[in-house]
Amino acid sequence: MRIIPFIISTIITIGLVFALNKKWGSIPAIGMFLSPQQGFWQNAQSIDGNKNENIPYKNLKGKLSVYLDERLIPHVFAEFDEDAYFAQGYLHAKYRLFQMELQTFAAAGRISEHLGNDPRFINFDREQRRSGMVYGAENALKAFESDPVSKKLYDAYTAGVNEYINSLTESSLPVEYKLLGFKPEPWSNMKIALFLKQMSKTLAGYDNDLENTLSKPGLSFDDLMQLNKQVPDSLVPIIPRGTVFDSPGITPVKPLNADSLYFEKKDTAKVIQYSKPNPINGSNNWVVSGQKTRSGAPILCNDPHLELTFPSVWYEMQITTPNVNVYGVSFPGSPNIIVGFNDNIAWGVTNAQRDVKDYYEIQFKDETRKEYMYNGEWKQTELRTDTIKVKGAPPIYDTIAFTVFGPVVYDRTFSKELSNNKAIALRWTGHDQSNEGMTFYKLNRAKNYDDYLDAIKTYTCPGQNFAFASKQGDIAIWQQGKFPARWYGQGMYLMPGIDSSYQWQGFIPQNENPHAHMDSGFLESANQRPVDSTYPYFIPGNYITPRGISIARNLSSMQAITVDDMKALQTNYYSVFAEGARNVLLKYVNDRALSTEGKKYLNMVRGWDLYTTPNSMTTTVFQTWFDSLEVCIWGDEWKKNSLEMPYPAEQTLLEWMNKDSAFKYVDNISTPEKETLNDIVTLALQKAIPELMELQAGGKLEWTKHKDPTIYHLLKTSVMPFARKIPVGGWSNVINAVTTTHGPSWRMIVQLSEPIEAYGVYPGGQDGNPASKFYDNFVDTWAAGKYYRLWFMKENENKDKRIISTLTFTKS
């Protein structure tokens, strides 16, 4: 034995193994990570495709086979519904586990637990919990576990996810777990509820109540409502104008002291909000009756606009049992098909954009937050202490006070010191007990309009426009959700929360939700206000007007519509907003005041065909000019009054310029001169010129190069090689609504003929594994505006050559 070499080499070996087995900052444990038998190499699957698998499962009830086709779309055939949802959970986990976990960690405010000790993560987690995401999920869980049908469905789904998780070994863990150095935890029905709450937050969690409240010293309520114009002149509502609405079943009454205690009360609390959903989460859907189509069968189209990510928020599949035969896209993290079709009907959703979120100013008795003033007496809060685990640091304990209004989000312990024991509680319909999954469970099985209506009428949050078409030939749309019945102005600002007088007095009765059902013509929704001004309720929301105009204009002039026409419409780049805005710009611009460069850009806009195509340079010129105009119009007032809300909708500005060229915001209040609209429009272009010249010099004047649309992996910029640039045009106000990271996350066209003819595509791929050829194989098809014919498979086609592998489940 040679003692010195032994000691030295042993120390080196142990040191090496130790160092290589440990995560250093963002660098994974290198030894483990690089090991070809355990590490990331194990995720590099063979590109030859998938192999058949036999999967034993002890609680299997009957026959269960999954046929994966050449696009890796699973066609699930089961004798029993439970087995089918078990398979759905299993497949979601097999292809999208990391995504499912990350989304539910975010929903539950558990980001710091995995991503580390960073104030951004911790504040995000605290805000999630304080705004009642977990509380809302617990309520949802109660609702869906108390219903025996949905309990069975969720249990089966959860069992499927867990069956897959339990089959994982160190080497078969998805690569993201290896990169981040953690392991999946067991799935649960609570996680399904959390996932659905995260969707509710994304789609029904946007409002500006607190920002509006801060604007009170500078803007009157009338000013605010002018800037948040409720019914734009150009609005093409979802429910056709002229529809007669029932007289309201509930008439909310404004409190007598509202003027002094609410509208004109100016001392307000200022808090910091950490994560706000993207306000342009939108979507298009429309249905045309058989009268307008070449085949004589109705056609339904839907393209929900969401964050475009790898993996996609959608997972495409077919589920077939004796009770259901449905095809469409599902959310990994939740059972059922969310957007799709079955043998009899098709449905699609867009976001309602309604404000279902209000804040109340609470008065605590003292710093303990144990009591708050309510209806003249001190009432007990319910205090709940959450433990926020933090990776690499001790846990944080956060105590949240619950009131009759809801959870207290902001108080002296969070976000900003609030003086005098004041605090802000949140009332949100997303907190209420509801069973959204049941709506989709029933829609998946619906045979006709009555079934559809029965499916959607209990649906609560996030409010959606459910478009419907059936083989019987009828078409329909309902804006469905649980919407508070508000008095005029209620909830635009933070409300007094010392008694019940400012609470919601009730909800708009379900049958009064905006709807239309017919067998001729067409119906469309694109996040616009659903109704004209004759609707008897005050329904504020974050509405988007232009796409609805575009769709309605196209559909009204179209006859003998084919599927190809619908493809062209879904991918249409024409900007109806720019059409109106250009007229105004050209009318007011003073071209003699422009430099040669300015004249050149102006001429480009003059000659523009108004299509926001990928290589259109004029789109960039127009958009930069209009953005500059918005700053010139609003920037001075926003600065003077320290306003924090976003600028008004561009449609509001456009209509104002059209109607009144001398409206009060035109003048730049920070200069002594009195500017006219001519001055401002011209100045806006002059200010845009340097930016445009710089873009041009850098070869980035083309629209797609300028906006640089990108699909990021969920881990964002830390894994750029997992991302893809997408060379597409469009904008949020254009039917083909691709912005920079956001857009049509699934395009679907269903012609309800016999047999059904359906097309679809989403920008991603079925397999979340970045090593798979199915990771991003739909992206180019989607970017080119092309579609896949959707294969609504019958089980006797299981020898079809499109099937690349079969998963057979057997009872163990």
Added chain:
Amino acid sequence: MRLILSLLLTATLGFLAGLRFEWWSIALVSFLVALLIPQKISVAFLSGFLGIFILWAVLATWIDSKNGNVLSFKMAEIFKLGGSSILLILVTALIGGLVGGFAAMAGSSLRPAQKVRRY
């Protein structure tokens, strides 16, 4: 001869251990092989190093070619290796090789010192 023998033994046993045990089982394997087969310490290091280096290089290359370099390219970008799959394979093999080499050195130095036989 012994070099080849222990190298092959290290690679084979390393592969088998990797099927069941943690990645650092390569250290134990290299250690044991060097303990059993008499070699000079420097030769033992070389055989442990090369045994694991070759094992990991072959495995990684084989997996990578079946995957069409898809993942290795992306990983080589993330780890700033200029998207070079070959470089990533070499780094992989080098890391494994170092662990194998030093472990073999430790195993070999645990043997009783013996005179180097001359033939």
